[in-house]
Amino acid sequence: MGSSCSNHLGIPPPKGPNHVGCTDFMMDHTAQGSFFRLYYPCQETEKAEKPDWVPNMEYFYGLADFMKINRTWSEKIFEYLFGSYKIPAYMDAPFKSSEKCPVVIFSHGLGAFRTLYSAICVELASQGFIVASVEHRDESASATFYFHEKTEPGLTQREWMYYRALKHGESEFPLRNKQVKQRADECILALDKLTQMNSGVAVQNVLQTPFDYTTLENSMDLCRTAVIGHSFGGATVIESLCKEVKFKCGVALDAWMVPLDDEIFPRVKQPIFFINSEKFQWAGNISRMKKLDCTVIDRKMITIRGTVHQSFPDFTFLTGNWIGKLMKLKGEIDPELAIDLSNKATLAFLQRHLHLEKDFNQWDPLIDGHDKNLIPGTNNLSQLKPVPLNE
Numbered sequence: 001m002g003s004s005c006s007n008h009l010g011i012p013p014p015k016g017p018n019h020v021g022c023t024d025f026m027m028d029h030t031a032q033g034s035f036f037r038l039y040y041p042c043q044e045t046e047k048a049e050k051p052d053w054v055p056n057m058e059y060f061y062g063l064a065d066f067m068k069i070n071r072t073w074s075e076k077i078f079e080y081l082f083g084s085y086k087i088p089a090y091m092d093a094p095f096k097s098s099e100k101c102p103v104v105i106f107s108h109g110l111g112a113f114r115t116l117y118s119a120i121c122v123e124l125a126s127q128g129f130i131v132a133s134v135e136h137r138d139e140s141a142s143a144t145f146y147f148h149e150k151t152e153p154g155l156t157q158r159e160w161m162y163y164r165a166l167k168h169g170e171s172e173f174p175l176r177n178k179q180v181k182q183r184a185d186e187c188i189l190a191l192d193k194l195t196q197m198n199s200g201v202a203v204q205n206v207l208q209t210p211f212d213y214t215t216l217e218n219s220m221d222l223c224r225t226a227v228i229g230h231s232f233g234g235a236t237v238i239e240s241l242c243k244e245v246k247f248k249c250g251v252a253l254d255a256w257m258v259p260l261d262d263e264i265f266p267r268v269k270q271p272i273f274f275i276n277s278e279k280f281q282w283a284g285n286i287s288r289m290k291k292l293d294c295t296v297i298d299r300k301m302i303t304i305r306g307t308v309h310q311s312f313p314d315f316t317f318l319t320g321n322w323i324g325k326l327m328k329l330k331g332e333i334d335p336e337l338a339i340d341l342s343n344k345a346t347l348a349f350l351q352r353h354l355h356l357e358k359d360f361n362q363w364d365p366l367i368d369g370h371d372k373n374l375i376p377g378t379n380n381l382s383q384l385k386p387v388p389l390n391e
């Protein structure tokens with residue numbers, strides 16, 4: 001998919017001091033291996049291209065499946081609406097950072113995949129983080145791929161795994177609980193791969209990208225690691241914190257709490273920041289977040305006024321107001337202002353709990369909802385509303 005998009009829409013560029021590079025990593029041919037997009041501070045290079053936002057057509061097919069719409073014409077619509085957008089980062093640009101980078105593992109939502117939260121991941125990388133945006137193989141992604149057993153040396157063909165919808169009459173919890181456990185394992189495995197890269201252990205990347213992973217040796221501060229996720233990825237944050245104490249804190253963006261066992265809540269010991277949209281809130285979901293409230297561990301919650309569930313993924317920047325509001329991809333608030341508030345509040349929380357020596361503490365008031373576009377805690381209407389299913 002070529003040609004730069006000419007209209008005013010697009011994924012907002014990063015605001016931090018670093019230029020941002022990105023590259024893809026897949027540890028082996030199997031669906032059990034780790035697969036993520038890596039965003040990192042890079043050298044400024046004219047040569048590097050900006051990658052397509054949606055890397056392969058199969059992702060649009062998967063998105064059609066997820067949206068329960070016909071693949072044929074929806075692929076044309078997606079191609080027309082979104083086919084030419086680029087990620088505001090330089091593909092395979094050389095890594096460059098004057099200091100060790102803190103690390104974030106990012107987990108996407110149901111029906112999403114690794115590139116759909118680029119505005120968040122690129123911003124964090126521009127602020128000095130190394131971010132691995134995992135692509136989950138639990139059949140919750142619209143689509144993902146791995147490789148058939150090596151047919152011939154070097155020659156490998158992609159195997160696509162598509163979104164698995166709930167079967168008619170199938171109950172949601174058992175599937176989502178199994179998936180959230182796999183998702184947490186995949187976040188932990190991604191952290192393990194980054195740990196190997198940091199220690200100079202040679203790691204195999206079955207995607208022959210030109211990026212030189214040896215340049216990441218001694219580049220990461222693995223004592224400063226966090227996990228962040230949207231919706232189902234927010235539940236993955238909680239599950240990952242419970243399973244892996246190397247994650248020092250978590251940021252759950254509009255967490256969908258359904259997949260989680262109640263019994264894990266008392267077992268999570270790390271700080272958690274819930275950043276919620278105004279619309280994706282209902283009593284059952286909020287009450288489970290509140291079960292994580294704790295006097296001795298920093299647990300924070302804010303609501304961003306005028307936002308919807310889709311205010312966190314990149315789609316919110318890519319359609320005009322009319323279509324955006326119709327498809328609930330946009331709320332009342334300007335999408336760039338909303339993500340800016342979310343990113344700044346996230347950076348302040350990460351500074352506090354990863355003990356960063358940056359100036360992100362300038363945004364501490366946002367953690368407590370002190371801004372005209374923020375509400376401390378929930379939107380308090382959540383008691384009234386039934387469960388939103390089409391958010």
Ligand SMILES: CCN(CC)CCN(C[C@]12C[C@](c3ccc(C(F)(F)F)cc3)(C1)C2)C(=O)Cn1c(SCc2ccc(F)cc2)nc(=O)c2c1C=CC2
Pocket residue numbers: 063066067068108109110111112116230231232233256309310313315327328329389390391
């Ligand atoms: C009818 C299908 N039904 C499936 C269960 C509900 C579908 N749905 C609402 C949608 C996603 C929507 C969407 C996307 C993308 C366009 C596009 F046109 F821009 F492409 C339009 C409209 C359709 C808004 C959600 O699932 C909401 N949601 C999400 S949305 C994450 C996502 C997925 C694909 C993306 F491209 C971007 C973001 N992540 C979660 O973890 C959870 C939920 C709900 C509970 C847990």
